[in-house]
Amino acid sequence: MEVAVARKRKNSSKRWKMALLFSMAALLFAGIVYTFLVLNHDPSFVKLTERLLPISPEHPLGTDHLGRDVLTRLLLGSQLTVGYGLAALFIAVIIGVPFGLLAGFKGGFADRIFMRIADVFLSFPDTLVAIVLSGLLGAGIENLLLAIVLVKWVSYSRLVRSTVLTERQKDYVMIAKINGLRSSRIMIKHIFPHVIGNVLVLASLDLGKIILLISALSYIGLGAQPPAPEWGAMLNDARPHFQSHPQLMIYPGLAIVFIVLMSNLLGDYFRDKFDVKKEVGN
């Protein structure tokens, strides 16, 4: 009885999260359609006579200190921020997963070398390493991406490695060996399905963190450079006008919250989806 209630509660919270995720995606999509098809402002067109305008039908979120439409820039910024975030994530996964598979399955010397390299990367906080690297390489979004990839690939390798190490101890791998499957076949057929779910969950949760990192570093001037409508850079642009027009800082902030929340909801969704075992119980 209690189990049934708990399950019902879990299911209803899951449904609620899904509904939130979909309505957020729908809102974003509607915003994009309306802004680019109906309003169609140029995001970097400077018109000083229209600076710092309040909310109006023509400018749904008003204009910034250079007379540019805020909503257009926010939505374009979502492309930039999410696009760069996804790119960094993708490269980190592409690099991290094969290393983890190799280290976990081969073990021995290669694994020990790999673990020491990983320890070096893990011994500093992500943000610090990203700041130092983009400081050394020079400000700019490409260098920031490189810094993020260098910081993030290790966690994927570690995750994959530990998954492989856990799974290869299991009886079903031993039986696959007795059944004459080659190591590469065991890897692909038996172990990879365990890896892929874990990686997707971590990646979707990481997307939020990476977006925060890009925005944070852009805010202090190490990431996207003006006039790119990156959210962190927009926050920075709005700083001088914070007293008189606080909305210019609030909008990009809310946009970041919006996207990070979406990526976390997506992470939860993947976690529930790939964790077949927990759903039915045993």
Added chain:
Amino acid sequence: MSLLEVNHVYKKYDNGAAVLQDVSFAIEKGQCVGLVGESGCGKSTLARCLLRIEPIDEGTILFEGIPLHNKNERSLKPYRKHIQTVLQNPSAALNPKLKIKDSLMDPYLQFGSQAAMKYFQYTNNKDFVAQLLDAVELPASLAERYPHELSGGQKQRVTIARAISIEPDVIILDEPTSSLDVLSQAAVLRLLDDLRVQLGSSYLFISHDLSAVYTMSETIMVMRDGVIVDRFEKDGLFSKERHPYTRELVAMFDY
């Protein structure tokens, strides 16, 4: 020439502790040999050595007179189809991420074309899986399920179906019933007994449960601390000549 012959096998752990000492026995075609002993006496290690998951230190393991103990993984592969296994914990022996049909097809996809199949006929994957499930008295609809949707007894039947799918000559049963409830235990033992007659396979039945071994086997060996201390035909279990340790086990025998 026996089907599987084990001669003077010794095995030590890395820390020098002896696990198996001078273990010798033979399994004839169609025979079920029982191996009984307490937990930790080396039964499972012996199974892993026979399956060549672990190397042995000394002695020989012969299959139809051909030595297996000194073969590397590549040259061993043709012999893997003759020796299959069913392990204690069916939940661990099935990949939780794969559907039952995918786990079941593993041995056949590797060895099917070379295995001498008399009992099962392969036409296509789907019918073959249905035949295998039918042989272990499971409905064909389970093929599309995941392991966590099955009961322990059903899972163990699936691992049995996987082991018999290429009709091996020897099946090493390492405590196949000890993780099951009493009713499933009896049903699985009966199933294994029937399958042995149908397929003509030989069994090495390893268990700590003397009554299960007694039900299944024609010859029984008793192992203690890595040494086979007693061996006898089934009828001789209650004889006065038994080793004191065997008599101890018999005294605990639940009949």
